[in-house]
Amino acid sequence: xxxxxxxxxxxxxxxxxxxxxxxxxxxxxxxxxxxxxxxxxxxxxxxxxxxxxxxxxxxxxxxxxxxxxxxxxxxxxxxxxxxxxxxxxxxxxxxxxxxxxxxxxxxxxxxxxxxxxxxxxxxxxxxxxxxxxxxxxxxxxxxxxxxxxxxxxxxxxxxxxxxxx
Amino acid sequence: xxxxxxxxxxxxxxxxxxxxxxxxxxxxxxxxxxxxxxxxxxxxxxxxxxxxxxxxxxxxxxxxxxxxxxxxxxxxxxxxxxxxxxxxxxxxxxxxxxxxxxxxxxxxxxxxxxxxxxxxxxxxxxxxxxxxxxxxxxxxxxxxxxxxxxxxxxxxxxxxxxxxx
Numbered sequence: 456x457x458x459x460x461x462x463x464x465x466x467x468x469x470x471x472x473x474x475x476x477x478x479x480x481x482x483x484x485x486x487x488x489x490x491x492x493x494x495x496x497x498x499x500x501x502x503x504x505x506x507x508x509x510x511x512x513x514x515x516x517x518x519x520x521x522x523x524x525x526x527x528x529x530x531x532x533x534x535x536x537x538x539x540x541x542x543x544x545x546x547x548x549x550x551x552x553x554x555x556x557x558x559x560x561x562x563x564x565x566x567x568x569x570x571x572x573x574x575x576x577x578x579x580x581x582x583x584x585x586x587x588x589x590x591x592x593x594x595x596x597x598x599x600x601x602x603x604x605x606x607x608x609x610x611x612x613x614x615x616x617x618x619x620x
Numbered sequence: 621x622x623x624x625x626x627x628x629x630x631x632x633x634x635x636x637x638x639x640x641x642x643x644x645x646x647x648x649x650x651x652x653x654x655x656x657x658x659x660x661x662x663x664x665x666x667x668x669x670x671x672x673x674x675x676x677x678x679x680x681x682x683x684x685x686x687x688x689x690x691x692x693x694x695x696x697x698x699x700x701x702x703x704x705x706x707x708x709x710x711x712x713x714x715x716x717x718x719x720x721x722x723x724x725x726x727x728x729x730x731x732x733x734x735x736x737x738x739x740x741x742x743x744x745x746x747x748x749x750x751x752x753x754x755x756x757x758x759x760x761x762x763x764x765x766x767x768x769x770x771x772x773x774x775x776x777x778x779x780x781x782x783x784x785x
Contacts, residue, residue, distance in 0.1 A: 553628075
């Protein structure tokens with residue numbers, strides 16, 4: 456493959472520097488979306504099917520996701536994150552923290568990023584361990600609690616607060 | 621402005637998710653490139669003038685860079701990073717760390733990313749303080765040593781090693 460340069464930041468941008476790749480990875484990481492349909496129908500940003508198909512192909516070619524048939528459905532495929540993708544968690548955490556600080560994000564959509572930013576490196580490690588268990592079948596180490604559950608509960612708490620006021 | 625969603629990760633991608641914005645910010649942060657000419661002529665990735673002009677305009681519109689005339693040159697403009705841009709340092713550090721691990725980066729172009737990844741949050745804070753002093757005229761706090769100098773020396777050490785072998 457031709458690369459623009461051997462700088463690691465440039466090479467990361469060559470993989471991730473487009474309008475959709477990070478957003479698709481976010482939905483797989485934070486929303487546990489594992490099929491084309493789920494990634495399309497539940498897309499907050501309304502990703503078009505042709506763009507989603509192209510991004511999934513790109514992410515597969517870059518070794519960030521893999522596909523496997525869903526035993527319950529003949530045509531469905533389950534997308535899994537690779538270790539290469541899971542190790543992007545700190546990048547997404549810092550993008551989210553920056554977005555919280557410098558963009559007009561909304562409380563209910565910002566709460567997961569806030570939980571992770573506050574949680575610090577230990578929580579990111581736990582979240583990566585949880586993603587490895589979901590996507591790679593690697594057992595969670597002893598004593599690791601679910602970060603996904605904690606983020607979901609924090610999200611629901613914000614929704615409850617909003618309904619009250 | 622119309623946004624695709626209020627998710628902070630999406631909003632960050634709306635600002636930075638293209639093939640060049642992060643690379644231009646990298647050159648301003650790590651290479652102290654402050655003029656159009658410097659950003660163009662010394663671009664490792666060979667950025668084209670029309671793309672560079674468009675990206676600078678975009679970064680200015682997003683509040684990431686500002687321009688000021690250079691007192692020494694009538695037509696030159698000096699680009700400065702804003703606090704909003706400087707606070708992207710942790711994102712670039714993690715992109716670089718991921719690139720080091722998962723892409724075919726070269727030792728001489730990877731050494732700055734390696735220094736920062738190893739240095740940890742304290743070094744990133746010092747680097748941001750140094751950028752604030754260079755770009756915003758905010759004095760460096762007592763006891764902060766130059767991270768730019770340290771990265772430059774580490775880069776030269778790698779070059780020296782390569783010439784020996």
